[in-house]
Amino acid sequence: MSGSNRLAGLTARPKGTSPEEVRRIDDVGEARGFVDRSPRKKPGRKPSPRTYQLHPKVFPRVGEAIASEAERLGITQGQLIEEMWVTYQKTL
Amino acid sequence: MPVIVMASPKGGVGKSTCAVLLASEFARMGADVTALDCDPNKSLTRWASHGLPKGVTLHSEVGRSDIVTIIKNADGDGKIVIVDLEGVASQLVSRAISQADLVIVPMQPTALDAEIGSEALALVREEEEALSRTIRHAVVLTKTSAAIKSRVQKELENQLRGAGIDMIEPSLVARAAFSELFAYGGDLTSMLNNPEIVTGGKVDNALLNATAFTEAVYERLK
Numbered sequence: 001m002s003g004s005n006r007l008a009g010l011t012a013r014p015k016g017t018s019p020e021e022v023r024r025i026d027d028v029g030e031a032r033g034f035v036d037r038s039p040r041k042k043p044g045r046k047p048s049p050r051t052y053q054l055h056p057k058v059f060p061r062v063g064e065a066i067a068s069e070a071e072r073l074g075i076t077q078g079q080l081i082e083e084m085w086v087t088y089q090k091t092l
Numbered sequence: 093m094p095v096i097v098m099a100s101p102k103g104g105v106g107k108s109t110c111a112v113l114l115a116s117e118f119a120r121m122g123a124d125v126t127a128l129d130c131d132p133n134k135s136l137t138r139w140a141s142h143g144l145p146k147g148v149t150l151h152s153e154v155g156r157s158d159i160v161t162i163i164k165n166a167d168g169d170g171k172i173v174i175v176d177l178e179g180v181a182s183q184l185v186s187r188a189i190s191q192a193d194l195v196i197v198p199m200q201p202t203a204l205d206a207e208i209g210s211e212a213l214a215l216v217r218e219e220e221e222a223l224s225r226t227i228r229h230a231v232v233l234t235k236t237s238a239a240i241k242s243r244v245q246k247e248l249e250n251q252l253r254g255a256g257i258d259m260i261e262p263s264l265v266a267r268a269a270f271s272e273l274f275a276y277g278g279d280l281t282s283m284l285n286n287p288e289i290v291t292g293g294k295v296d297n298a299l300l301n302a303t304a305f306t307e308a309v310y311e312r313l314k
Contacts, residue, residue, distance in 0.1 A: 022187065
């Protein structure tokens with residue numbers, strides 16, 4: 001079996017792809033037990049990538065200082081720590 | 093060019109094997125083949141991870157919400173779309189069947205496979221009515237014996253033919269090379285020509301079987 005010329009005779013045929021036709025097919029399938037079995041997604045908002053906790057054991061005064069500085073700059077504490085890390089790395 | 097869908101609500105009947113053999117053999121004939129892996133077991137994706145034959149493109153993790161659009165985009169002149177479905181009764185299956193030019197229902201020659209596989213055949217007929225178009229469908233027996241045709245197989249073939257079901261001949265024989273395609277990737281020709289690949293069976297016989305099967309499928313697409 002060889003020769004792509006044989007395959008050239010096979011042409012694409014139109015099929016029903018409108019939402020109405022898909023709904024009709026879903027109804028036919030459901031009546032025979034072919035139901036939606038796609039895995040359900042976990043409900044709720046996805047966690048922010050910034051929620052990773054670095055270390056909870058800092059002195060309260062340090063934590064408060066970071067919080068107030070972040071508030072003054074209009075950024076999150078995580079963003080402030082990221083900036084501090086960049087600054088620290090430049091000193092190395 | 094045609095959309096060929098492998099469908100059976102039963103798992104382990106040989107849907108993925110049929111899909112891989114058709115994809116690789118049609119590609120060998122010079123077709124531009126798009127294979128869609130809709131099976132959560134990702135058999136086609138595993139096969140592809142070891143190397144796809146030239147001319148085959150794979151879409152993995154195709155789900156219920158995008159199956160119609162992906163088939164529509166992949167379908168076109170000069171292309172063959174092969175869809176490997178999950179072995180359950182799902183909306184994904186019914187949607188894929190609605191886009192088919194040919195539905196192949198693989199089944200092993202057992203009463204259980206025939207009973208569960210007949211659900212797919214019944215669904216095809218109901219979709220034909222709903223869409224007012226003919227969807228060609230056929231059964232292929234899989235994992236059959238190369239040496240003898242069992243009494244159960246003969247009875248099953250007679251029953252299916254008696255019910256007006258189109259039976260693809262030849263059946264797909266239980267060949268080690270078919271299952272080992274998933275471990276080595278590529279196609280049977282590359283397996284045959286690579287001396288480093290050691291299989292538990294005769295690759296040349298497997299290739300003959302796959303070629304004859306693909307030829308029989310091709311005859312149904314004309």
